[in-house]
Every structure is written in C-alpha cells, then in structure tokens.
Amino acid sequence: MIEPTTxxxxxxxxxxxxxxxxxxxxxxxKSKQKYEDLKWSMDSSKSD
Structure with a gap:
C-alpha cells in the first residue's frame, strides 16, 4: 500500500x-537558432 503523500x-x-x-x-x-545567432555575433565581433 502506497501512502497518499508518496x-x-x-x-x-x-x-x-x-x-x-x-x-x-x-x-x-530554438537552441539551434540561438547557436547560429551566437556564431554570427562572434564573427561580427572578430571583424571589429
């Protein structure tokens, strides 16, 4: 018999x-999209 709380x-x-x-x-x-966005922003910051 399992107790009610359990x-x-x-x-x-x-x-x-x-x-x-x-x-x-x-x-x-979503994370695939986030990963693409992140990759893109990383590439952008490198070119600066």
Whole structure:
C-alpha cells in the first residue's frame, strides 16, 4: 500500500519529467537558432 503523500510526490515527479521533456524538445529547435545567432555575433565581433 502506497501512502497518499508518496503517490502525490510520484505524480508531481512524473508531470515534471513530462514538462522537462517537452521543454527540451522545444529548446532543441530554438537552441539551434540561438547557436547560429551566437556564431554570427562572434564573427561580427572578430571583424571589429
């Protein structure tokens, strides 16, 4: 028999994992764009 609090904690952890997973997937698309932007700004600063 699982105690209610333990069940509650497990449910929260499960939800957090799902949210993190979704955020990471979204971030992969964005981070590629960020990386391109960063690369571009690095190149720009070198030429100065």
């Amino acid at each position: 069940k509650w904690i497990l449910e929260i952890m499960l939800v957090l994992l799902i949210v993190i997973f979704i955020l990471l997937n979204v971030d992969k698309k």
